[in-house]
Amino acid sequence: MANDIQINLNKFFENPSFSGKRIGVALSGGRDSVALAYALKSADIPLIAINVEHGIRGENSLKDSKFAKDFCKKYDIPLLCFSLDVPSFCEENGYTTEQGARILRYEIFDKVLDEGKCDYIALAHHADDQAETIFMRIIRGTGVRGLCGMKEVNGRYIRPLLNCTREDINAFVEQNSLPFVEDETNADTAYTRNFIRAELSRIKEKFPYLCTSVSRLCQNANEVCDYIDQNTPSLKLENGEVKVSVKYMDGSLEGKELVLKAAKLLGVCQDIEQRHFPLVFDLAKAQNGKRIELTHGMCVHKEGENLVFSRQNPTCANAIDMPKTKFEVRDFDDFGVSVKRSDRKEYEAQKGKGALFIDGDKVAKNAVLRYRKDGDFIEKFGGGSKSIGDFFTDKKVPLRKRDSLVLLASGNEVLAVFGLEISKKVAIDEDTKNVLKLAKK
Incomplete structure (x- = not known):
């Protein structure tokens, strides 16, 4: 032996x-x-x-x-x-x-x-x-x-x-x-x-x-x-959404597997239960504009001949504290984002190319990761502040996507919107020593 x-x-x-x-x-x-x-x-x-x-x-x-x-x-x-x-x-x-x-x-x-x-x-x-x-x-x-x-x-x-x-x-x-x-x-x-x-x-x-x-x-x-994977359509995550044709949502094993695939792409790898499948299949037969909520902030919209899976704000109680101990990379799977300890060299190389960087020392101690809620506002780089709703309008963010955007916030003040913009309040300057990179997964 x-x-x-x-x-x-x-x-x-x-x-x-x-x-x-x-x-x-x-x-x-x-x-x-x-x-x-x-x-x-x-x-x-x-x-x-x-x-x-x-x-x-x-x-x-x-x-x-x-x-x-x-x-x-x-x-x-x-x-x-x-x-x-x-x-x-x-x-x-x-x-x-x-x-x-x-x-x-x-x-x-x-x-x-x-x-x-x-x-x-x-x-x-x-x-x-x-x-x-x-x-x-x-x-x-x-x-x-x-x-x-x-x-x-x-x-x-x-x-x-x-x-x-x-x-x-x-x-x-x-x-x-x-x-x-x-x-x-x-x-x-x-x-x-x-x-x-x-x-x-x-x-x-x-x-x-x-x-x-x-x-x-x-x-x-x-x-x-392996057989199921080879014989079910492939899906892809685009702009925080996964689209699945309603023709597959017929109660079959294939339909269930596509629901699981969509959830996995959105970072939801557990807690999809048997009771969720009939809800999705019924939605496929409903009129356009209808929606349901599943788990971990995942919701499904009926749009034409597709079901659109995305993540949104289930409740404000799901807020997660911003990590305060030393770390290299911290994944927040429930939100589909990560926070990485970076440096000025990476910041200089990637700024203006879609990556978001903040000064970690400027983040308030009570800051959390969460979704939007009433009263949220953000400080603009051009001066002054705007409600988060008006900010999203300026950025041409579709209404159905606004609840799925992850925020770094202190109270009602939004310090960063993952994948979109940061507040002037946490911007990197010449004195910054603690560079953090915010990324959507």
Whole structure:
């Protein structure tokens, strides 16, 4: 069983796409990541380890990071270490601990990739992790796409051990006498994943082929989704909208898939439920001008022979605080926009070409990302201020699009309209040190 790890890994890296590439391995110090790092090192694959200390578990978290340093020193693996303050980030930006940790961790990974320190990030997910993920999705009522599971290769992220079981990894670690640390929270079944892990462990005692069966399910689901993708019309996002011909909105599987495709293009990748499909199909039969609202600010208009999907303001309660901690890129998927830390060089190169840049230090502490509401106004560059409605009229923004434009606002004062204009109040000047780039995704 222990040899299965090295055999699987060697087979995975036979792919010519990885030839000569440097792999960054996410190293927490746990059993799985230690096994992956050691296997990569043993296979003479160009390697760098990345350890992220999240600032969540106090002294235990710091001890785990020290272990990662000692492990890499012992096995001569280059190491990059990062420390984060996840609790503060979550408090300031309204995320759960798990959400915040993942956002900041992947922000670090993306930065390492973008800086060219490695070509891929290897994650230590294995077959049992896949089974846990699938069962969690089933409990939440997933559709066929949710059954596709995690992929071995997903862009710049790879999972070389996805076909190996937890038993394979345990045997590999034992055979090679590898040290590792245990995260004490993994035993807390108050967490959904930990509870499912414990239950699946008992199920595997009676059905030891569980992971193989789940893997086969994922493969079948991927084949179904590939077939659906190949046999449904392609869609495109233009000016924040996705148009779908009403002829497809007939209650069929094809119609449902097109609704999901449109939602994904608008940045809505979850919470499209079965109850939403009949609403869309009924709208296709309604008169022109009718509209419905779905979820995450997504609405659908009937226009001639098309349904037009777009994002708009569901309620002002969905406002999100402007991030105040250090970051490189922050994606706001609910709004379909991003805020990137930039510099004057990029600003000088791109100003006047459609990109929006602001002075981050001029943004009020109470600033939020939201949609428009009554009483909003913006300070013009030519002097004076205008209501946001008059401003949109001057900019010839269609009425149906105005509620979908994302604003950076402090109270009723609009500091920026993503994709359109910024207020004079946050303009960059010769004293600017904190340049932020605002972009629509």
